[in-house]
Amino acid sequence: MKNVRPSALSPETAPDFVAGCPFCIIDQDRTTIIGDYPWSRAILSNPRLAPGHLLLIPKRHVELLSQLDEKELQELVSLIISYQQKIVCGLTPGCDLRQNYHPFEPQGEVKVDHLHVHLIPRSLDDKLYTDAQMYEEDLFQTVPAQEKERFINFYRRLGSECV
Ligand SMILES: [Zn+2]
Secondary structure, eight states, X not given: OTTOOHHHHOGGGSOSOOTTOTTTSOOTTTOOEEEEOSSEEEEEOSSOXXXXXXXXXXXXXXXXXXXXXXXXXXXXXXXXXXXXXXXXXXXXSEEEEEOOOOTTSOOOSSOOSSOOEEEEEEOTTSHHHHHTGGGHXXXXXXXXXXXXXXXXXXXXXXXXXXX
């Protein structure tokens, strides 16, 4: 990756584990491990947003996808694909894929800094839809011309924003 702070983002400088991080050392009494792979784990999210809510977690403590090395990233993406297939073929007609990076929020029971990808089985009548997503239509806004210009300029200069 070009023009990225190596001290913050390279795989070599990410710590292997962080004391007190619930995803570095998994509490097997509280956590249901679905799969254990060379570089990552799949666990049931608890608390969960929907039945079957799954988390895919690299074993090494990183906070951003860009901090994963090639083998970790390859395994994570391939697990995302296969678990998403499993969900939409055998559980629900839809599946949300989510990875939040919120360094502005304090770590707590629900928010963990250690990188993880949410796979959330979805259907039209699930609680997420009835409680939240039905209002999403109001949140979508037409993009004004000036804003469009700003983001064309921003995103086409990919890779230069962390310097
Ligand atoms: Zn961790």
